[in-house]
Amino acid sequence: TFVLDQAKAEAAFAAKRVINGRESMTFNLLPLKYQWAYDLYRTMKANHWEPEDIPMGKDIEQWRDEKALSDVERWIIRMGIGYFSAAEGIVGDNIQHVVRELVTAPELKLVLGRHAHEENIHADSLLYMIASLGINPHECEAMFEDVPTIVRKNEFVTRVSRDLRRELDLTQADNKKLLAKNIFVFGQCMEGTQFYGLFGMILSLYRQNKFPGIGQMFRYTLRDESNHIEVFRNLFMDLVDENREIWTPEFKEELRGFMREAIDLEKEFIRDCLPVNSIGLSAEDFLTYIDFIADRRLESCGLAPLNAGVKNPLPWLAEMMDIKKEQNFFEGRVTEYQKASSLTVASDDEL
């Protein structure tokens, strides 16, 4: 048997950091330093769902019926599947090959692993939608290359990912900023803002009983996203907190500039999705919604809003998130994964 060196072990704990922490081969979760990471890990696993739990019969019927849907409605579904097929993959790659590789504390790696896993589930759910509706599998990829507003949204995020794909000296303030930018852009600009145009449109169709299976999957996805945004927000705040030298007025302005760019790209994209207004789908409302949600993200990270005072034009979207309320609405087995004690629901002002 060996003798435990208590002092050495406690020093190892004290050396836990978001970045530049002590590197150890042991996945020493305990004692937890970043309690929020383990708490979110537990919330996320309590929300576990799998796509095949959701019946797609009605969606298939509507998709095949030429009179059941307008061209705009079909177009929104194609855009949703096409955009997220790229976006979920990009987010998963960034977590696994960039952020998780640079972060040092094991409990942060744990929650990032769960985050990446949920991107996997989302990719699998898109595959399930494509297969159910009988969409040509090559179409999504072609869409990515041929719809300029999708290409621009994806280029925006991969730009802040690319520079980090090599081993960086994270003791340098400039490199710390690169990572902080990445975490801000992926969590708050992309998942936190640029996902919400399509979430709103697809859930607006769902409210009208169009694509109930796809709508349900996007409700679960949206609930997952609210945790992803929170993971990246906490990570960002702790990174800044432990590296105060990067938190300059210039850097704050730079981050606000990224959000401004994200909003512009999302608005162009929304105009592509909704070339004409459709029943229950007002392009103007979605554009305003993006301004509203972007400000919530900025404020949650201690940054000044870009459009102070803008009101939420889609309050029903918050209700859509309250999945528990309707847990018996679908006959699937989804709710079995949910443990009532830890099921969380986003509050209105997060939406």
Place this chain on the structure above:
Amino acid sequence: TFVLDQAKAEAAFAAKRVINGRESMTFNLLPLKYQWAYDLYRTMKANHWEPEDIPMGKDIEQWRDEKALSDVERWIIRMGIGYFSAAEGIVGDNIQHVVRELVTAPELKLVLGRHAHEENIHADSLLYMIASLGINPHECEAMFEDVPTIVRKNEFVTRVSRDLRRELDLTQADNKKLLAKNIFVFGQCMEGTQFYGLFGMILSLYRQNKFPGIGQMFRYTLRDESNHIEVFRNLFMDLVDENREIWTPEFKEELRGFMREAIDLEKEFIRDCLPVNSIGLSAEDFLTYIDFIADRRLESCGLAPLNAGVKNPLPWLAEMMDIKKEQNFFEGRVTEYQKASSLTVASDDEL
């Protein structure tokens, strides 16, 4: 709307490869080229479990009762928790930061993501064991540094991981071999062989109704491992198949040499775990078992065995894997995650 270029899309499909495939930002799972990857993904998710589903009351009672257990039995539990706390983290890092980054086909990334996720669950289950038994959380890390046979096992695998942690030119045969070696060593030598000494010892205690909660978690872990071994075996076989130039007699001998080294390290480790024989725990049986299981791994990859003709001294270990049979044994909610249609059980000769 855009016009779909069918020819371009089909060419993109044809360019799917294990490595050096077409890089695309789209996570284009369909059409599936590596069907086994998606099938295993489905099997793995049907086996979903979470540690807190397993009651630990009996284990805690036994751990606190000075007379209930021998020193050797307590030592095995400490070694199990200490070794796997390091090992599961190392495997998860290797998948996410090495293998998944180099592999190009999305369905391979999907199953590797699930694999990494299960390492997360295993790490979380170890945390649950440590917290339940009230083991000093620093002890596991100290163990990793102070028990030489654990250090040597971990150094063995990180050696084949380290060289791959930068962007490699994978058109070079030598670099292809580095990756193939990594996949073989992690899947067949580490998860496939070096995990089995402790699996055998802990499940041997479980057979005697010692540590029923820990034993149950290791049964689920073992079932997961059998899928991990299969993921890495298929990945290895397809990599070799698409890059025949690396499959030389010298390379085959090199791989067998790695397995020889893995066996030696595991045998030293078993001797550390079992300094004296204990009831139902014969060191000699576990040593022979390692020779037996190592040969199964070699043969499954088209390599000649090292100890042809050696018999399985622990046939009961195969029965332990048949979790479905006893699905009502524990009152937990575990079986709810399991969909009967896809529950798989390892066949005897895999063990």
